[in-house]
Amino acid sequence: MNKNNNLIFGFLLFTILMLSAGRTFATPPLAYEGRRLYVSYCQLCHGTAGQGDGPLAKVMQIKPADLSTTIRARSDTILKKIITGRGKQTITGRDRHNLLSEAMPEWKDIFSDEQLQALIAYLRFMTNTSRHPLMGDPVVGMKLYHTYCQVCHGEEGDGEGIMTQLMGITPMDHTNPNETNPLSNADIINSILKGKGRYMPAWEGILSQEDAEALVSYIRLLAH
Numbered sequence: 573m574n575k576n577n578n579l580i581f582g583f584l585l586f587t588i589l590m591l592s593a594g595r596t597f598a599t600p601p602l603a604y605e606g607r608r609l610y611v612s613y614c615q616l617c618h619g620t621a622g623q624g625d626g627p628l629a630k631v632m633q634i635k636p637a638d639l640s641t642t643i644r645a646r647s648d649t650i651l652k653k654i655i656t657g658r659g660k661q662t663i664t665g666r667d668r669h670n671l672l673s674e675a676m677p678e679w680k681d682i683f684s685d686e687q688l689q690a691l692i693a694y695l696r697f698m699t700n701t702s703r704h705p706l707m708g709d710p711v712v713g714m715k716l717y718h719t720y721c722q723v724c725h726g727e728e729g730d731g732e733g734i735m736t737q738l739m740g741i742t743p744m745d746h747t748n749p750n751e752t753n754p755l756s757n758a759d760i761i762n763s764i765l766k767g768k769g770r771y772m773p774a775w776e777g778i779l780s781q782e783d784a785e786a787l788v789s790y791i792r793l794l795a796h
């Protein structure tokens with residue numbers, strides 16, 4: 573590199589860093605946020621896969637619903653009423669939760685409307701039988717994504733990162749299920765560790781198999 577090129581390169585790098593520094597991360601994807609809420613508030617009874625086999629279920633008189641079989645038939649509106657216990661009289665005239673027993677807590681105003689939407693997005697993701705399973709921890713995955721991937725794939729995973737304009741490349745839009753669903757978890761791990769095409773770098777040596785699995789989970793929740 574001659575001196576001029578060095579200058580240009582330095583300026584480019586500086587610009588990228590300045591652009592990144594002032595940015596706050598966009599709100600996390602709905603299903604990601606929903607999973608976080610589910611793990612803290614619902615998993616206790618409904619279990620990790622929603623099948624009603626959480627640790628508290630064992631000591632309860634009434635078995636928590638197996639969400640993987642019940643909720644497909646429920647609209648978002650009904651699910652909101654079931655979760656909050658709000659507005660129940662108008663549907664059934666019955667006392668609680670649209671016919672459910674008291675064993676399912678009424679969450680009232682504990683969740684904002686956005687959080688309810690997020691919870692429902694995750695319930696739908698979790699109970700979708702054709703989904704690719706989550707592998708590693710998506711919370712770890714999100715951190716890694718923001719550190720290593722967003723510069724090209726974008727803060728929101730939509731493929732609009734800063735580098736795309738600078739380099740004129742089109743990274744995969746990870747929020748589009750039509751793009752990510754055809755790839756198996758193994759395909760994604762392979763692309764992360766070995767690279768893909770000309771500009772998707774191989775991360776082997778920087779990221780471990782476990783890191784790649786965490787990224788897979790985050791990408792799956794992004795594309796929901």
Ligand code: HEC
Pocket residue numbers: 610613614615616617618628634635636637639642643646651654655671672673674675676677679691
């Ligand atoms: C203390 C245990 C407990 C917790 C915590 C809990 N549930 Fe439940 N849930 C139940 C039980 C028990 C039922 C079944 C009630 C019945 O059949 O009368 C149920 C039923 C449901 C149903 C209805 C299923 C259907 O379609 O028939 C939904 C939806 C649901 N729960 C969602 C949630 C969500 C979302 C959370 C977390 C915000 C949550 N539950 C937390 C115990 C729990």
Ligand code: HEC
Pocket residue numbers: 716717720721722723724725735741742743744755759760763764768769770771772773775787
């Ligand atoms: C330098 C820019 C860049 C960075 C950084 C980057 N990617 Fe990519 N990525 C691309 C491009 C470009 C493609 C499209 C590759 C092609 O098909 O030619 C791509 C494609 C992908 C694909 C689809 C691969 C396939 O099999 O079709 C996945 C998954 C992916 N990237 C994940 C990641 C993850 C996870 C990270 C962070 C660890 C990351 N990328 C970082 C540029 C980047």
